Amino acid sequence: NAGVTQTPKFQVLKTGQSMTLQCAQDMNHEYMSWYRQDPGMGLRLIHYSVGAGITDQGEVPNGYNVSRSTTEDFPLRLLSAAPSQTSVYFCASSQGARANVLTFGAGSRLTVL
């Protein structure tokens, strides 16, 4: 099993550009989420989903959109990138929404100039 796969690993954008970070899992996990990690701030939840067709906002959702059309995929869209969105992004999934272990992807490092 591949686990949680994120692409791309690295990306450089200019301010105002849009892009999508891809996340796919092959473990049939119901729950998927996106975190961003900035120095000294730990991991902060952007958006999450408890199943196909269901998404909700986390702590820092502004500037990001998500959708969950299938159980396997949970893409994160930046509509108009800003330098404040320079960060490392992690996708994570778990079997269910109740107290289950999160499996993280390898991360995507995004730089916005």
Add this chain to the structure above:
Amino acid sequence: QQPVQSPQAVILREGEDAVINCSSSKALYSVHWYRQKHGEAPVFLMILLKGGEQKGHDKISASFNEKKQQSSLYLTASQLSYSGTYFCGTGTPGTASKLTFGTGTRLQVTL
């Protein structure tokens, strides 16, 4: 609101012990502990559910004090491989996988 971890950083010699604390201003339902090595993804260590349980994983154990809304991670006889940043994540009933993480504790183990 993010849980507060202490200390922010600690340096140990191999074989020494360490304690990392995690405090929340909200009632705790579950506490997860993860370790992240530099440039890698966080990796699950253990989960504790309310009830004051103490779980163990090799020489790493943790406690959960529901009344004090605190959890502590105990690393005994530390090894070089324990180096990394440790995060606690707190969950709430209903969507306990939706974790709020602390800012992390950076642990360095030296010879």
